[in-house]
Amino acid sequence: MKILVTGGAGFIGSAVVRLAVAKGHAVVNLDALTYAASLENVATVSNNTLYAFEHADIRDRSAIDTIFERHQPDAVMHLAAESHVDRSIDGPADFIETNVNGTFNMLEAARSYWIRCGSPDGFRFHHVSTDEVYGSLPADPQIRFTEATAYDPRSPYSASKAASDMLVRAWFETYGLPVVLTNCSNNYGPYHFPEKLVPVVILNAIAGKPIPVYGTGENVRDWLYVEDHAEALLLVLEKGRTGRSYNIGGGNERRNIDLVRTICAVLDRRRPKADGSYADQISFVADRPGHDARYAIDPGRIRDELGWRPSVTVEEGLERTVQWYLDNEAWWRPLQDRKGVGERMGIKA
Template structure:
């Protein structure tokens, strides 16, 4: 089986690439290598005869046609996207162009290829999305996002992903393209680009800098270890029912404050400060505009239909993640110089005026 993975040099995409190659699949990694991409994420498989890399932008239709024609994939796993909410507040245009227009180009390139090859029954277009398209949940733990939850995006990022989800469903209904979708909760783990909450907290703590928490830290997220997610994605791509969507969650709800306190406790044990505890560095900062209160996924469908459930608790996953960052400074240190990393985004006068 040959799998075309878009965004395969990113955080989640690279986990998919590594796992797919480890399982014996041929993988084509298509990535534009924008600011959050790192080829070092896939260095462990770069020399494998099962792996190929194509530097291409999903906004470039001609490049996509060339890649499809050259590699002739059996499955497309479309992960390439602009994904940082704060960046979407400051600069929404990139999110519209990549997440909406780029997905349109991918669908059209896939459809053209699929038709030209006689509409093979085994072909799949798997679109990977986010739970943020569903909006915000109240605190009631009985209320969860399901596959039928109405869309209610509240940021430029989530609106662009909601738009791409609708395009994928439309191409399935209108043109018969064999599509499958998945919406995931917040991912974390090794190779997480250092602008998201968990790596920010780990790296700021190691530097003795403030650990910023938006608002009062009460926002709740459902945390999914990235390697669990990669396992679920490959399962959905191969066995998910065409035209169906699957919610993938870690069943690990925590407030942001609880999450940061857990990271601090792990660091206190694994890498103690000379004086004081890491929790002393926690600092509450101005909340982001339109910050959703709670995300939580009901993964009943993927559990009952495909037999998948998360294998890593948030405490286990956070310890693995902290250990990985402690042992891989040569990976994260150069990334701190990339544009926007280490800066507070999403509250500029441009964004809020």
């Protein structure tokens, strides 16, 4: 199968690219190489004959059409998106332009290409989204997001992703474009851009800086190891039912403060401080506006229909992730100089 992956130089996208090539798929990586992307993320496959890179922006319809014609993909995995909630609070326009208008361009380009190819049943447009479109859950552990949960986005980021999800559903219902959708919980793992929570904790800790925790750290997230997510995404692409959505969760709910303390404990073992614990650096800071209290995924559909289950616990995944950052300073050090990294955002509201 030849797969056109948008955002394949980003965190999740690059995990998909690496895995797809390893499984023998031809991959075309379409990426605009904005601030959070890096071709170093796909360096391990860059010389593989199954891999091709196209530097293009999903907001540029003409460029997308050209790429479809040049490569003739069998499927699209659409991951390109602006994804940082704090940045969306400070600058929502980029999120509307990329996540909404960009998805519209991808859908129209894919539909035009699909029709020119005779509308093959085997074509797939896989739209990759987030559990944040569902809003916030109460503390009751019995209540989790299902595919039937009503959308209730609370940030410019989640609102833009909710809008893109609706566009994809409409292109299936109105035009018959063969689509599948997935909504995932919080990802973590190697190559995670250093403005997100897990790498911020690791890198601030080893630099001797305060480790920021929003509010009191009581917010709960369901953590999914990125390589487990990539496996699930390819499975949905190959075996998911058209027009159907699948929630992908790690089954690893943790309060933010507990996750941070776990990372500090891993660092205490793997790179001990001269005295004390890295947890001594934890600093509680003003909360993000509209900070959702809890996310939790019910993965019953993908488990029962497709047989997928996460293979990595959060404890095992954090051990791997911490060690990866300790071993790969040459990857993350240059990224810390990019615009906004290390600065507090999302406090303009």
